[in-house]
Amino acid sequence: xxxxxxxxxxxxxxxxxRALTGDENGAQRVAFTSTWVKAREWYQKRLEGLPVxxxxxxxxxxxxxxxxASEKCLLIGGHIDSVPNGGWxxxxxxxxxxxxxxxxxxxxxxxxxxxxxxxxxxADEEGARFGKSLFGSSACSGNLDxxxxxxxxxxxxxxxxxxxxNVGIDFERVKDSGKELKNxxxxxxLHIEQGPVLLDLNxxxxxxxxxxxxxxxxxxxxxxAAHSGSTPMNRRKDAFLAAAxxxxxxxxxxxxxxxxxxxxxxxxxxxGIVTSVVEECRITLDQRHLDAAKLARMLHExxxxxxxxxxxxxxxxxxxxxxxxxxxxFNDELISMCDESILETCGQSHCFPxxxxxxxxxxxxxxxxxxxMFVQSLHGISHNKIEDTKEEHLELCVTAFDKLAExxxxxxxx
Amino acid sequence: xxxxxxxxxxxxxxxxxRALTGDENGAQRVAFTSTWVKAREWYQKRLEGLPVxxxxxxxxxxxxxxxxASEKCLLIGGHIDSVPNGGWxxxxxxxxxxxxxxxxxxxxxxxxxxxxxxxxxxADEEGARFGKSLFGSSACSGNLDxxxxxxxxxxxxxxxxxxxxNVGIDFERVKDSGKELKNxxxxxxLHIEQGPVLLDLNxxxxxxxxxxxxxxxxxxxxxxAAHSGSTPMNRRKDAFLAAAxxxxxxxxxxxxxxxxxxxxxxxxxxxGIVTSVVEECRITLDQRHLDAAKLARMLHExxxxxxxxxxxxxxxxxxxxxxxxxxxxFNDELISMCDESILETCGQSHCFPxxxxxxxxxxxxxxxxxxxMFVQSLHGISHNKIEDTKEEHLELCVTAFDKLAExxxxxxxx
Numbered sequence: 170x171x172x173x174x175x176x177x178x179x180x181x182x183x184x185x186x187r188a189l190t191g192d193e194n195g196a197q198r199v200a201f202t203s204t205w206v207k208a209r210e211w212y213q214k215r216l217e218g219l220p221v222x223x224x225x226x227x228x229x230x231x232x233x234x235x236x237x238a239s240e241k242c243l244l245i246g247g248h249i250d251s252v253p254n255g256g257w258x259x260x261x262x263x264x265x266x267x268x269x270x271x272x273x274x275x276x277x278x279x280x281x282x283x284x285x286x287x288x289x290x291x292a293d294e295e296g297a298r299f300g301k302s303l304f305g306s307s308a309c310s311g312n313l314d315x316x317x318x319x320x321x322x323x324x325x326x327x328x329x330x331x332x333x334x335n336v337g338i339d340f341e342r343v344k345d346s347g348k349e350l351k352n353x354x355x356x357x358x359l360h361i362e363q364g365p366v367l368l369d370l371n372x373x374x375x376x377x378x379x380x381x382x383x384x385x386x387x388x389x390x391x392x393x394a395a396h397s398g399s400t401p402m403n404r405r406k407d408a409f410l411a412a413a414x415x416x417x418x419x420x421x422x423x424x425x426x427x428x429x430x431x432x433x434x435x436x437x438x439x440x441g442i443v444t445s446v447v448e449e450c451r452i453t454l455d456q457r458h459l460d461a462a463k464l465a466r467m468l469h470e471x472x473x474x475x476x477x478x479x480x481x482x483x484x485x486x487x488x489x490x491x492x493x494x495x496x497x498x499f500n501d502e503l504i505s506m507c508d509e510s511i512l513e514t515c516g517q518s519h520c521f522p523x524x525x526x527x528x529x530x531x532x533x534x535x536x537x538x539x540x541x542m543f544v545q546s547l548h549g550i551s552h553n554k555i556e557d558t559k560e561e562h563l564e565l566c567v568t569a570f571d572k573l574a575e576x577x578x579x580x581x582x583x
Numbered sequence: 584x585x586x587x588x589x590x591x592x593x594x595x596x597x598x599x600x601r602a603l604t605g606d607e608n609g610a611q612r613v614a615f616t617s618t619w620v621k622a623r624e625w626y627q628k629r630l631e632g633l634p635v636x637x638x639x640x641x642x643x644x645x646x647x648x649x650x651x652a653s654e655k656c657l658l659i660g661g662h663i664d665s666v667p668n669g670g671w672x673x674x675x676x677x678x679x680x681x682x683x684x685x686x687x688x689x690x691x692x693x694x695x696x697x698x699x700x701x702x703x704x705x706a707d708e709e710g711a712r713f714g715k716s717l718f719g720s721s722a723c724s725g726n727l728d729x730x731x732x733x734x735x736x737x738x739x740x741x742x743x744x745x746x747x748x749n750v751g752i753d754f755e756r757v758k759d760s761g762k763e764l765k766n767x768x769x770x771x772x773l774h775i776e777q778g779p780v781l782l783d784l785n786x787x788x789x790x791x792x793x794x795x796x797x798x799x800x801x802x803x804x805x806x807x808a809a810h811s812g813s814t815p816m817n818r819r820k821d822a823f824l825a826a827a828x829x830x831x832x833x834x835x836x837x838x839x840x841x842x843x844x845x846x847x848x849x850x851x852x853x854x855g856i857v858t859s860v861v862e863e864c865r866i867t868l869d870q871r872h873l874d875a876a877k878l879a880r881m882l883h884e885x886x887x888x889x890x891x892x893x894x895x896x897x898x899x900x901x902x903x904x905x906x907x908x909x910x911x912x913f914n915d916e917l918i919s920m921c922d923e924s925i926l927e928t929c930g931q932s933h934c935f936p937x938x939x940x941x942x943x944x945x946x947x948x949x950x951x952x953x954x955x956m957f958v959q960s961l962h963g964i965s966h967n968k969i970e971d972t973k974e975e976h977l978e979l980c981v982t983a984f985d986k987l988a989e990x991x992x993x994x995x996x997x
Contacts, residue, residue, distance in 0.1 A: 364813025381812055385857055395963065397846035397869045398795055398938020399778025402837045404963075409847055413830035416823055423816045432811035433823055434857045436864070441849040443799055443867040443905065450850070453857040455811045491857065524812025549809065549818075 173276040176567035179262075179269045180560055182215060186249075186265070187257045195554030196257060200250035200293035200304070201229075201332050208249045208261075212290065215268050220280045227345035228308035229292035229338045235271055237282040241581050244287050244356040244537070245270065245574065246306075246528055248294035255295075256361075256556025258563075262544075263359045264290050266567045270574050284581045285352065286574075291528045298323045298332070306531035308343040309350060315341075347535075354581040355503060356532040356539040359570045361558055363525050365549030373562040374569055375519040376507035377541035380530040381430075381457035382464045382496030388415070388475055392484040394440055394448035409438055409447035411478040411486065418474045419454065426467050429458035430524060459496050459522040497530040503540035503577065510572035511542070515565055542570050587690040590981035593676075593683045594974055596629060600663075600679070601671045609968030610669035614707035614718070615643075615746050622663045622675075626704065629682050634694045641759035642722035643706035643752045649685055651696040655995050657988065658701050658770040658951070659684065660720075660942055662708035669709075670775075670970025672977075676958075677773045678704050680981045684988050698995045699766065700988075705942045712737045712746070720942035722757040723764060724949035729755075761949075768995040769917060770946040770953040773984045775972055777939050779963030787976040788983055789933040790921035791955035794944040795844075795871035796878045796910030802829070802889055806898040808854055808862035823852055823861035825892040825900065832888045833868065840881050843872035844938060873910050873936040911944040917954035917991065924986035925956070929979055956984050 190198050190208045198208045209231060213223060222234045247263025267288040274282050292305030299321040307313040319340065321329040330340035362368075367375050392408035419431035432455045439449040454471060458464035472488065479486040504520065511518035523541065533539040544566035547557045604612045604622045612622045623645060627637060636648045661677025681702040688696050706719030713735040721727040733754065735743040744754035776782075781789050806822035833845035846869045853863040868885060872878035886902065893900040918934065925932035937955065947953035958980035961971045 362813065364810060364815075365818050366813075366815060369815075369818065383812070396778060396938060396965075397848060398797070398844065398871050398940075399776065399780075400844070400938070400963065401778075401780060401783075402834055402844060404779050404783065407830075409850060410830045410834070413827035413847075416821075416827035420816055420824070428815075430812065430814070430816060432858075432860055433827075434811060434852070434859050434861060435855040436823060436850045436852045436861075438849045438851075443848045443869050444846075445848050446846055447848060447850075455857050457812050524810060524814070526812075549814065551810075
């Protein structure tokens with residue numbers, strides 16, 4: 170059935186896009202900029218010759234529809250926008266693999282597949298300019314916080330609604346995008362892993378179980394400044410000591426949780442001088458798990474530990490929530506199909522959760538059965554010009570993702 | 584013999600000085616300012632009527648000499664300068680207690696004590712303006728680093744040599760001050776403790792064993808930034824984890840050392856964002872001990888621990904020395920006399936090292952037998968307007984310090 174699928178063409182097109190919209194520092198397709206507009210124009214040219222309808226929705230997402238025998242839709246998604254100085258694959262691999270699969274389906278079914286197939290290029294997945302990711306997909310899912318988004322400003326002081334107006338989008342109507350999901354029966358997304366799991370396992374591809382839920386907090390320990398020379402050790406109220414004990418502890422908490430992760434990403438100290446015991450120490454804690462109950466348990470354990478360490482050190486602790494999001498488990502049947510497609514393509518597979526968020530999380534939250542496929546990232550690095558994936562793995566991912574699309578069409582039809 | 588000693592007068596004079604040179608934010612007698620000059624003028628008026636010779640040496644230290652039967656000198660020292668917004672006792676208590684003792688000795692011996700008694704008001708003990716403490720005493724001891732001092736500038740960009748010129752001091756000649764120590768046979772200094780040891784023991788006074796040696800380093804752990812969501816715990820090179828393990832460790836190192844102290848006063852993290860494993864973590868470590876070998880051992884243990892934690896966490900560690908000074912143990916016989924004087928005055932005593940540095944450390948380094956007496960600090964706090972000591976303790980310290988001066992004169996004579 171893959172007679173006309175040409176994964177090498179996808180790689181060639183990705184290189185062409187890189188040459189067109191990148192520079193010596195990497196990809197520059199930041200959403201709502203002229204380079205992003207140029208990338209989308211180039212993308213639409215790739216679709217010429219296919220019997221598709223293309224339109225932009227109220228949130229700026231670009232939909233390409235190949236009508237099928239059934240109104241029920243298979244959705245394939247990605248995002249052509251990038252961070253500034255980004256990599257050559259993050260987001261656009263998904264879209265360009267989708268183009269190749271549309272070509273194959275169109276050829277195989279003579280322009281009339283059994284179900285409708287739609288390719289969506291989400292607007293501003295990265296949130297690089299306004300600090301708010303998943304803009305287009307969260308508008309579509311209905312989860313976008315309009316009040317918060319209305320107040321977002323970029324570094325030049327330009328408000329998000331004004332930036333949208335410049336590209337012809339009416340901010341107050343962005344949630345009209347939701348109607349695009351009307352007949353959606355399944356959503357598929359391919360992405361580079363952006364982590365080291367597949368690299369470590371020496372596997373090209375993996376099926377994604379869902380996106381992690383996230384609990385993000387600032388934890389501040391309040392002690393007492395005291396002279397480093399004149400204050401005996403047993404008299405100290407050392408805020409850093411209590412905060413420091415949290416670091417090995419979060420590794421234990423993550424281990425107990427199964428496959429959750431915990432990160433202390435920053436630490437600041439006051440007064441922060443060499444001759445004083447630390448009076449106040451603030452750390453940030455980011456906790457992620459695919460299972461909501463286990464995520465809640467990780468948070469509870471971190472809070473208990475912080476209180477114990479505060480008590481031991483005769484200091485006080487306070488917590489402030491910075492952000493949270495619920496886990497988005499993907500659809501079990503689609504996960505199985507994804508796993509099978511990978512096994513058929515390369516003989517080995519691995520199922521694991523996604524740490525980073527993706528548009529797929531928003532689509533899943535909107536109730537559409539969803540799955541993602543990951544392809545190995547070299548160096549485990551993305552959002553950087555050195556982001557890369559072996560070309561043989563890129564070819565495998567297009568092939569496997571196409572198999573998944575075919576299985577999903579059959580599933581929708583049944 | 585204490586018939587004419589009047590400790591209450593010392594307290595009254597300290598209050599007078601506070602009213603003259605302090606404001607609602609505390610003491611303002613920063614060295615080489617007009618308020619400092621005013622304080623010294625007031626101080627010299629207090630000496631009127633005594634048969635003393637007063638002169639300023641090449642480093643700006645003010646010497647008051649009561650000639651005795653022997654040329655051998657008992658030195659009593661202090662500093663009338665303060666930090667900005669300082670306390671009412673730090674430095675000037677020592678000087679004013681010295682004035683009262685001079686009065687007593689003069690009265691008792693009819694203007695001709697058995698040995699020469701000299702009171703010195705050291706210049707710029709605090710180093711508040713140029714960030715370099717013990718200026719006058721280190722010029723006198725010969726330890727002042729001329730090259731370093733020549734380059735010091737204050738916040739207004741004024742160089743130390745120019746600031747000295749303004750008050751009539753030729754920077755290039757400051758070490759001529761050293762000749763003042765020619766006949767010095769003992770040096771005594773009284774000071775508020777600036778720590779909580781005596782307060783904790785509920786004792787008014789203590790004898791000081793010496794000033795701590797200090798090893799001050801910056802320790803940087805070098806790991807790898809990685810996404811907080813996509814990087815499994817066992818794949819991380821977490822610079823913060825290694826640094827954090829140092830905090831409980833330094834408490835163990837200090838405990839093993841006997842009575843040393845170790846402080847991590849600051850911690851900075853890069854990139855320092857909530858969604859990234861810490862790539863680089865820099866902490867400062869301040870270690871102090873009265874025993875040079877034990878100080879060296881504490882440093883060695885900290886280095887070994889840092890290397891172990893770096894190895895465990897698959898990160899790298901580097902050390903940078905910020906500062907060091909050798910311990911200055913005081914004279915055993917003078918320590919005994921100090922302890923006896925305290926016992927005779929209040930029935931209980933305690934001998935312990937000084938964490939903070941004092942001019943006494945410089946005098947001891949110059950080879951003059953030295954001891955200090957500490958009086959309890961309330962709150963364990965100094966360099967702040969809330970710095971305070973109970974008046975009954977102030978009276979006791981003047982009395983005990985006077986006994987020490989008498990014993991030291993006898994010792995010098997023998």
